[in-house]
Amino acid sequence: MSLLTHPSTTTSRRPPAPAALLPVVGAGQSVPLVDGRSARYVHLDYAASAPALQAVADHVTAVLPAYASVHRGAGYLSQVSTRLLEQARGEIARSVGARDDDVVVLTRNTTDALTLLSTAVPGEVVVLDVEHHANLLPWQRGTARVVPAAGTLAATEAALAAELGRRPAALLAVTGASNVTGEVPPLARLAALAHAHGARIVVxxxxxxxxxxxxxxxxxxxxxxxxxxxxxxxxxxxxxxxxPDWLDAAPPHQPGGGAVREVGTTATVWARSPERHEGGTPNVLGVAALAEACRVLAAVGFDRVREHEAVLHDRLVQGLRDRGIEPLRIWTDAPDVVGVVSFTVPGSTASQVAAFLSAEHGVGVRDGRFCAHPLLARLGASDGAVRASLGVGSSAADVDRLLDALDRLRADGPRWTYTSSGGSCRPSPDPRPLPAWWTGDDGLDGPSAAPPSPCTPTPAPPGDHR
Known part of the structure; x- marks a missing residue:
């Protein structure tokens, strides 16, 4: 567990460029390119969805034969599945340093969790304008007070203090790490700030x-x-x-079986949290997978995870800067950053760059506004950016593949033709076949192929590239 208080280690003290820290499902997978060749797939989209740890996939495979109904089943497998679910809940609690009286409500994802909490907050919410939509849209349904982030963490913290002091709020909602820039705010200080003004804090x-x-x-x-x-x-x-108190008083997130104590024709007695918000059959295997991921990462140690990703992050950032590309940043004084790097390439749209990287080099990145529209507008990238994100399955070879592909884009431009549909670039034609297990049409050039409208990079002005 990390208290997130110390900055990243400097490059001079780091070990040589690393291989992957942990095995992930799909590592080494070959994907087709548009010119008929194939290449090892480079997954640099961990911030959207990370591949499964091999240990997690193995755990799900091992427990799947025991899957059965939970909590009310009398059968042996039902009893085993119930034990599996509740032990997983305990592992999740331990993994995030929960207090003895905290509750773990099992949800579908972060968006689901924050939407649930938004129904429980007994008052106004203060939030920054740099948040992912999952930590912005739910509060807009109530009374959200959005504070513009300043150019430094110190000034942003002062702006939050001023807003909390101006009028009481029930909750301060903040990101733990930006999904656009990877920057980590001072969470302990923000928690103390919220509590000093009588508010709670959600991360x-x-x-x-x-x-x-x-x-x-x-x-x-x-x-x-x-x-x-x-x-x-x-x-x-x-x-x-x-x-638990706000959650115990909130309306049930998903009314249904398991969320109740007693049901009559005119009234219902609801359970306390977490059961109150977990109506219906739970995702037993998903929860088991989440708990196993928590266990594996804790066993490896987040100091090792941090060191691994810091080396790769520095390699990527320096490589981009060597090519005249400056990564996006919110704060000039943020001392800590996770493995998320967003950037724009002069002379090309983000969609053009991402399509080129995928179709001609087998490199998977994200492009667009990353469900953070206000932040991209603040950073001067309203038309979108390219995001490369790293994880425990990433290696120095992955970073170098991205940088080499950007060199090819700069030197030669795309070797294929691309079309635009709804603001996204796609190869045209796209002869890449789908996997053998696919049961639909024969390839990516199926009935949903983009119409033939131009999608070619605009030449960069002189001096935009080194």
């Missing part, structure tokens, strides 16, 4: 937990939300962990 830790772990008690944070699919457990489970 959207979707991008933080996979890279740094979390410590609710140590940071004195009231609630944390995170997703399994970003934590190497892409089986459809997430969690909201924190204080």
């Amino acid at each position: 959207d830790a979707a991008q933080l937990v996979p890279h740094r772990g979390f410590d609710l008690a140590g940071l004195d944070v009231d609630y944390v939300a995170f997703s399994g699919h970003k934590l190497y457990a892409p089986f459809g489970a997430g969690a909201l962990v924190g204080r």
Whole structure:
């Protein structure tokens, strides 16, 4: 567990360029390119959905034969599955440093968790304008007070203090790590700030937990939300962990079986949390996968995870800067950053760059506005950016493949033709076949292929590239 207080280690003290830290499903997989060749797939989209840890996939395979109904089943397998679910809940609680009286509500993902919490907050919410939509849209349904982030963490913290002091608020909602820039705010200080003004604090830790772990008690944070699919457990489970009183008083998130104590024709007695918000059959295998990912990462140690990703992050950032590309940043004084790097390439749209990287080089990145429209507008990238994100399955070879492909784009431009559809670039034609297990049409050039409108990079002005 990390209290997120110390900055990254300097490059001169780091070990040589690393290979992957942990095995992930799909590592080494070959993908087709548009020119008929194939290449090892480079997964640099961990911030969207991370591949499953091999240990997580193995665990799901091992427990799958025991899958059965939970909580009310009398059969042996039902009893085993119930034990599996509740032990997983306990593992999730331990992994984020939960206090003894905190509850773990099992959700689908971070968005689901924060939406649930939004129905429980007894007052106004203060939030920054740099948040992912999952930590912005739910509060807009109530009374959200959005504070513009300043150019430094110190000035942003002062702006939050001024807003909390101007009028009482029930909750301060903050990101644990930006899904656009990877920057980590001072969570312990923000928690102290919220509490000094009589507010609670929730951390959207979707991008933080996979890279740094979390410590609710140590940071004195009231609630944390995170997703399994970003934590190497892409089986459809997430969690909201924190204080029970607001959740016990909130309307049930999903009314149904398991969320009640007694049901009559005119009235219902609801259970307390977490059961109150977990109506219906739970995602037992997804929760088991999430807990196993938490266990494996804790066993490896987040200091090792942090060191591994810091080396790769520095290699990527320096490589981009050597090519005249400056990564996006929110704050000039942010001392800590996880393995998320967003950038724009002069002379090309983000969609053009991403399509080129995929179709001609087998490199998978994200492009667009990353469900953070206000932040991209603030950073001067309203038309979108390219995001490369790293994880425990990433290697120096992955970073170098991206940088080499950008060199090819700069030197030669794309070798293929591309079309535009709805603002996205796609190869045209796209002869890449789909996997053998696919049962639909024969390839990516199927009935949904983009119409033939131009999608070619605009030449960069002189001096934009080194």
